[in-house]
Amino acid sequence: MTSQTNFSPVISAQEVSDILGDEGVGLVDCRFSLDDTERGMRDWSEERIPGAVYAHLDHDLSAPITKRNEGRHPMPPPTAIAALRASWGFGEDTLIVCYDDAGGAFAGRLWWMLSWIGHEGVCVLDGGWPAWQRGDYPTTRATAQPTPEAAVRSQNFTPRKDWVIPASQIEQDEYRLIDARAQERYEGLNEPIDAVAGHIPGAKNLPWKGNLRENGQFLSAEALRERWDSVGGTDRAIVYCGSGVTACHNILAAAIAGLPLPRLFPPSWSGWISDPDNPIESSAS
Numbered sequence: 001m002t003s004q005t006n007f008s009p010v011i012s013a014q015e016v017s018d019i020l021g022d023e024g025v026g027l028v029d030c031r032f033s034l035d036d037t038e039r040g041m042r043d044w045s046e047e048r049i050p051g052a053v054y055a056h057l058d059h060d061l062s063a064p065i066t067k068r069n070e071g072r073h074p075m076p077p078p079t080a081i082a083a084l085r086a087s088w089g090f091g092e093d094t095l096i097v098c099y100d101d102a103g104g105a106f107a108g109r110l111w112w113m114l115s116w117i118g119h120e121g122v123c124v125l126d127g128g129w130p131a132w133q134r135g136d137y138p139t140t141r142a143t144a145q146p147t148p149e150a151a152v153r154s155q156n157f158t159p160r161k162d163w164v165i166p167a168s169q170i171e172q173d174e175y176r177l178i179d180a181r182a183q184e185r186y187e188g189l190n191e192p193i194d195a196v197a198g199h200i201p202g203a204k205n206l207p208w209k210g211n212l213r214e215n216g217q218f219l220s221a222e223a224l225r226e227r228w229d230s231v232g233g234t235d236r237a238i239v240y241c242g243s244g245v246t247a248c249h250n251i252l253a254a255a256i257a258g259l260p261l262p263r264l265f266p267p268s269w270s271g272w273i274s275d276p277d278n279p280i281e282s283s284a285s
Helices: 015-017 039-044 078-087 108-117 128-134 220-230 247-256 268-270
Strands: 025-029 096-100 122-125 176-179 237-240
Touching: 015 128, 039 096, 039 122, 078 108, 096 237, 108 122, 122 128, 128 220, 237 247, 237 268
Parallel strands: 025 096, 096 122, 176 237
Antiparallel strands: none
């Protein structure tokens, strides 16, 4: 698979502060809670980085659920992602900064989506909203005003077709599966969301939260490379999680580490278990 773009995949709060308000820079607030799906939008409406638009995981970063095998958060098609970018007033040359309050769990999904359609200038705020607050940078309640007409002239996109893999190829010997979920979910000892516990046979576990320091910022590039080395590296790797969201965090970690990017299985575990003929492994007795 191709390596990451020439832009750094993460950006510090200070660096964002330095370019805040500049023409050609756009911010997207991706805060979200699986337990309260409207909390992120409420938080955004109360306080956010000046100029930030809001992206809702269920409505903006996911397509409507029409088939069970697409998983709980179906990946929008490239055309829908480009249309979403235009609705925010961003063009293909906009530097887009994504952030959330969950260590990049949701911002990483948008980073991957935009990168998938060939958007070169996209990055995740390292440490997200908490890092912005700790730095005492400016916030606002003022509503951002997208100007899509300014972006219509530059909405070209070229999807990277080799970034995703279908279920039909998952069990081919040439690929290695990496499960981004917490260890207890991977082992099938605790499954709070999906109807079936366990993991895809042969998958190794690389929990996405292990990419982060205690303050919610990413580990060093060297440490992230070591994490990937522990599961055999990114070569021929396919990442998945519960629904194709936090798996993107492991891909982002690979980008920060300067590694070739693994492929994504978008339906992930929730899509895999929709077919009763698909095999599963579990450590549960």
